[in-house]
Amino acid sequence: MTSPNAPTLPPQQQDHEKAQAAAAAVRWVRDGMVLGLGTGTTAAHFIRQLGEKVRAGLKVQGLATSLASEALAKEVGIPLLEPRRGLTFDLAIDGADELDPQLRLIKGGGGALLREKTLETASRYLLVIADSSKLVPQLGRFPLPLEVVPFSLPWVLDAVEKLGGAPVPRMRKDDPTASYYSDQKNLLVDCHFQTIADPEGLAVRLKTIPGIVEHGLFLGLAQAAIIIQDGQAQVLRPGEAARPAAEFSELP
Structure with missing residues (x-):
């Protein structure tokens, strides 16, 4: 999904930019x-482009943030690990539904926010890759996802409504009458804040609501992002001007 306050891209251009950002990131995998x-x-x-490198001889291991990504990684031949104590990651690479100039993110449009935040918190470096529609001046137009314990849903909806979030339980695209469940069998709720003036404050308030397993605000985790702007891969770091990705032979 594309943030409503971002420029609309034709689907073919958006997909091309996604592939372009991924290609820039693959260059930095060692x-x-x-x-x-x-x-x-x-x-x-x-994942597909990394699989090509693995089949050409690149030696890496990975752990996926969803069952869908795990299946794709297996399909393209990327060796996978199991969760274990002490496991840390040299690099995590992921998209975002929105990111602002400070690299604060909204994630979870794909329903994997809990696993994403778990792995990315355990990573030494989080690199975001995104098409040009994802960069926004302020977070919030994209619905903020929450992962919620099913029993707690009514009270979570009440509490988020009081915060101005206009919460809507997510339904399956292939069956609009059926609830959408995460890989952990929790429900997803999409919160329509429109603007989030204080992401850090909202994150603290959401953490106090019983039944919310995780929220989709990813704050202070991303070290850099690759964004396609005017057809070129650009590197953004928190609060800094964009620089061409081609200037960096290693992680910025």
């Missing part, structure tokens, strides 16, 4: 890295 593999259409481009 032999021996342990990788966190993200979820969503942009991350899928990265």
